[in-house]
Amino acid sequence: MPEMRFDTYYKYAELTALLHDFAARFPALCRVTSLGRSHEGREIWLATLTNTATGPDTDKPAFWVDANIHATEVSPSACVLYTLNKVLAGYGADPQITRLLDTRALYLVPRFNPDGAELYLAERRRIRSSTRLYPWPEPRDGLHEEDVDGDGRTLLMRLKDPNGPWKAHPDDPRLLVPRAADGSDSGPYYRLLPEGFIRNYDGVQIKVAPKPEGLDLNRNFPVEWAFESEQLGAGPYPVSEPEVRAVVQFIVDHPNITGAITFHTWSAVYLRPYSAHPDDHFPTDDLWTYQEIGKQATRLTGYPAISVFHEFRYHPKETMKGDFDSWMYDHRGVYAWTCELWSPEKEAGIDLTTGPDGKGGSRYIEWTRTHPVEEDLKLLKWNDEVLGGRGFVNWYPFQHPQLGEVELGGWDIDLVWRNPPPHLLEREIAPHADFIIWHALVSPLLEWRETTVTPLGADAYHLRAVVQNTGWLPTNITARAVEKKLVQPLEVEITLPDGAALVSGERKVEAGQLTGRALKRYADFWTPDPTTDRARVEWVVRAPAGSEITLTARHPRAGKITRTLTL
Numbered sequence: 319m320p321e322m323r324f325d326t327y328y329k330y331a332e333l334t335a336l337l338h339d340f341a342a343r344f345p346a347l348c349r350v351t352s353l354g355r356s357h358e359g360r361e362i363w364l365a366t367l368t369n370t371a372t373g374p375d376t377d378k379p380a381f382w383v384d385a386n387i388h389a390t391e392v393s394p395s396a397c398v399l400y401t402l403n404k405v406l407a408g409y410g411a412d413p414q415i416t417r418l419l420d421t422r423a424l425y426l427v428p429r430f431n432p433d434g435a436e437l438y439l440a441e442r443r444r445i446r447s448s449t450r451l452y453p454w455p456e457p458r459d460g461l462h463e464e465d466v467d468g469d470g471r472t473l474l475m476r477l478k479d480p481n482g483p484w485k486a487h488p489d490d491p492r493l494l495v496p497r498a499a500d501g502s503d504s505g506p507y508y509r510l511l512p513e514g515f516i517r518n519y520d521g522v523q524i525k526v527a528p529k530p531e532g533l534d535l536n537r538n539f540p541v542e543w544a545f546e547s548e549q550l551g552a553g554p555y556p557v558s559e560p561e562v563r564a565v566v567q568f569i570v571d572h573p574n575i576t577g578a579i580t581f582h583t584w585s586a587v588y589l590r591p592y593s594a595h596p597d598d599h600f601p602t603d604d605l606w607t608y609q610e611i612g613k614q615a616t617r618l619t620g621y622p623a624i625s626v627f628h629e630f631r632y633h634p635k636e637t638m639k640g641d642f643d644s645w646m647y648d649h650r651g652v653y654a655w656t657c658e659l660w661s662p663e664k665e666a667g668i669d670l671t672t673g674p675d676g677k678g679g680s681r682y683i684e685w686t687r688t689h690p691v692e693e694d695l696k697l698l699k700w701n702d703e704v705l706g707g708r709g710f711v712n713w714y715p716f717q718h719p720q721l722g723e724v725e726l727g728g729w730d731i732d733l734v735w736r737n738p739p740p741h742l743l744e745r746e747i748a749p750h751a752d753f754i755i756w757h758a759l760v761s762p763l764l765e766w767r768e769t770t771v772t773p774l775g776a777d778a779y780h781l782r783a784v785v786q787n788t789g790w791l792p793t794n795i796t797a798r799a800v801e802k803k804l805v806q807p808l809e810v811e812i813t814l815p816d817g818a819a820l821v822s823g824e825r826k827v828e829a830g831q832l833t834g835r836a837l838k839r840y841a842d843f844w845t846p847d848p849t850t851d852r853a854r855v856e857w858v859v860r861a862p863a864g865s866e867i868t869l870t871a872r873h874p875r876a877g878k879i880t881r882t883l884t885l
């Protein structure tokens with residue numbers, strides 16, 4: 319096996335070499351191709367995993383996994399590499415993995431946004447997503463985040479200011495807390511700013527400049543796309559950005575994709591659509607199926623599965639637009655998830671699945687707006703005990719060329735918040751490979767239940783084929799897909815040799831959609847199991863004895879199967 323480590327974050331050249339190394343060592347199982355080039359011209363690598371001896375990926379149901387659309391979210395890349403490694407190493411040894419590659423395909427994109435990730439890994443610059451400057455063609459005036467003292471970390475600056483909003487916590491002076499609203503306490507008071515320099519400082523006003531790279535590729539998908547006024551970073555038009563365009567084109571060109579996970583950080587949750595609508599917006603069967611899949615995500619990974627609209631909205635009055643999972647569900651009609659890996663809060667023993675008193679709803683986003691100070695102290699305690707204090711840099715003086723005496727310090731954002739510290743990486747990502755494998759294996763899958771030939775005399779034969787969906791999901795995957803005409807029906811085709819004639823039946827028969835078992839949640843006495851998971855097709859053929867007839871059943875989401883019958 320190529321050596322792949324899961325206590326490190328790979329730069330682009332290393333990632334590229336590793337992927338090609340895998341493809342070279344597993345030529346029958348792994349192919350590495352480029353989806354297209356990024357804004358800066360880097361290839362966006364796709365690893366296609368399937369056993370080519372049992373058919374090409376395009377004839378099989380497939381599952382999509384991507385990561386690192388957001389520049390600093392590099393542990394998601396590691397998660398996809400972990401999955402790649404696990405699946406290739408497990409083929410032939412692990413029965414589920416073997417069945418996965420024999421009957422299905424995985425499309426793995428470990429680094430959706432190679433430019434942004436490289437800027438982060440090589441230069442430690444934190445931007446949201448693409449490196450393309452947007453919406454301004456050049457940096458604006460104001461404070462720009464930068465490592466001002468050259469220690470390799472970009473932290474916070476703490477400025478003494480009699481009108482600052484913060485003061486030190488009496489028990490742990492590293493921690494800043496709000497000063498008294500009524501002015502009843504005493505200073506020193508502080509102002510907090512990102513570590514950086516101010517472009518065109520007038521000596522009085524400190525503006526915080528927007529990051530010059532203002533795009534968010536995960537707002538550029540063509541679902542409910544909105545302008546900058548409504549959705550920051552969405553770009554000038556849907557799929558305006560080369561990375562998103564390449565991915566959207568590939569996915570649209572591959573109707574065999576039956577589901578998807580996009581990996582991000584952080585929060586330790588699986589997020590599902592809708593981002594912009596309450597759950598009422600779903601066809602009910604789709605919501606129930608989403609919830610069933612979510613339960614399995616939680617069983618395998620410990621991460622809760624929640625709706626973005628109901629539990630993960632950045633602002634109570636705003637909704638997210640143009641995001642991948644909503645696009646996959648609403649425009650492609652498949653179940654798609656956004657997994658937010660890692661949670662420092664969870665590590666510190668802070669439960670975000672409930673309110674601070676253990677009651678009430680979850681507070682993944684609410685926590686970033688406000689939470690009890692005891693929870694900050696818990697985080698510092700975790701930092702001191704588990705990270706040996708490395709995660710929080712105690713304030714130290716620095717002579718800032720523009721602001722004079724300041725202090726630098728605070729959370730080492732890169733070590734603690736953006737991704738797991740390297741020694742915790744493998745533990746965090748490993749369970750998600752199991753969920754990917756499970757999710758890929760619940761797709762619909764066509765099989766022949768029966769093919770029979772009955773001689774009728776005088777070179778005439780009656781042929782009967784019964785095709786069934788053996789997958790857990792229906793062939794259409796979602797009700798939304800049927801409603802929006804996003805999925806074609808099962809087709810069963812008969813191919814005759816020269817000298818044979820079709821007496822009755824059609825050469826190509828449309829056989830609708832076949833159900834699965836997804837909503838068979840418990841056995842009762844009022845819901846029977848009619849055989850809606852199978853389709854029967856019949857023909858009468860006239861041909862000389864010994865002729866070979868080929869039957870092909872094909873469904874865009876359930877694969878293609880063929881069988882040759884000898885008369």
Ligand SMILES: [Zn+2]
Pocket residue numbers: 388391582583
């Ligand atoms: Zn993200």
